[in-house]
Amino acid sequence: MAKIIDGLSIANEFCDGIRIRVDEIKTRGVYPRLAVINASGENSLSNILKVATSVGIEVDVYQFDKQVNSDEIANLIAQLNADSKTHGISLRSHLPKSVRFRELINLIDSDKDVEGLTTLNQGRLFSGEPGVVPCTPLGVLHLIRTVHEDISGLHAVVLGRSSIVGRPLAQLLLNSNCTVTLLHSYSHDLPEICRDADILVSATGHPHFVTEEFIKEGATVIDVGINKVEEDGKIKIVGDVDLDNVASVAKAITPVPNGVGPMTVAYLMHNVLKLACCY
């Protein structure tokens, strides 16, 4: 039976270290501060606020309604770029369709780009230069390293190629000397390719998409998916992986919830700290 990787405990332990470093830079007069720009009505901010409070990072939430236009957000980004007290700026995705997300992302000063999404920071990752790396891929790599001391030469297969998860994760794994295969909705023979993976990461957004036939005996499986499904008349959050089905074949697997999710928030805090320290 697969070991269940306890992302929540691992994230809490990682945050203990962040808290110590935050306390230390505060003694030098630096107070890490994150600005979150939100227009999606999503409720996941409560978790970010809770963790930020626990590590001593200040968060300013700029909440817009669905009528917001790109110019209003662009003006706010310009103000925050110029504000020396703000170290990180997070523009939440799932914005209204009228808002030009990529254009706005690139208005964020790359030294405040806490999500690592500007073209400059993505380019730095892809060319192996130091920069800010997206939080979820960093969290995924951290979880993988709790199972494998050395991942050099292992075959890592990533399902999904978004610029927030799949692509940067594939690059991180490549930088860690894995052999990497990146799959997407046009890929053929998914189960067969996945069955060759020592490490399989799924970020497709399809509930229970990954079943036993995708898994090599002894593989490590990381489930990034957060999908709402209705079961027994109730809304439930499930991953991309059918855990019950896969657990008898895999060596280790992350649950949903309490797998990758807490690590994403922990690495958001890590990135704020990094930017506040003028990395």
Ligand code: NDP
């Ligand atoms: P996107 O919709 O941006 O990307 C999904 C990717 O999956 C695309 O590359 C798409 O391929 C690929 N895909 C879709 N269907 C298939 C298929 N049938 N076979 C193979 N590949 C497929 O999503 P995100 O990357 O933003 O998020 C993915 C999931 O991860 C979501 O459930 C999201 O909620 C979750 N998530 C969780 C986080 C966490 O902290 N745990 C953080 C961020 C996201 P193509 O490019 O060809 O369209």
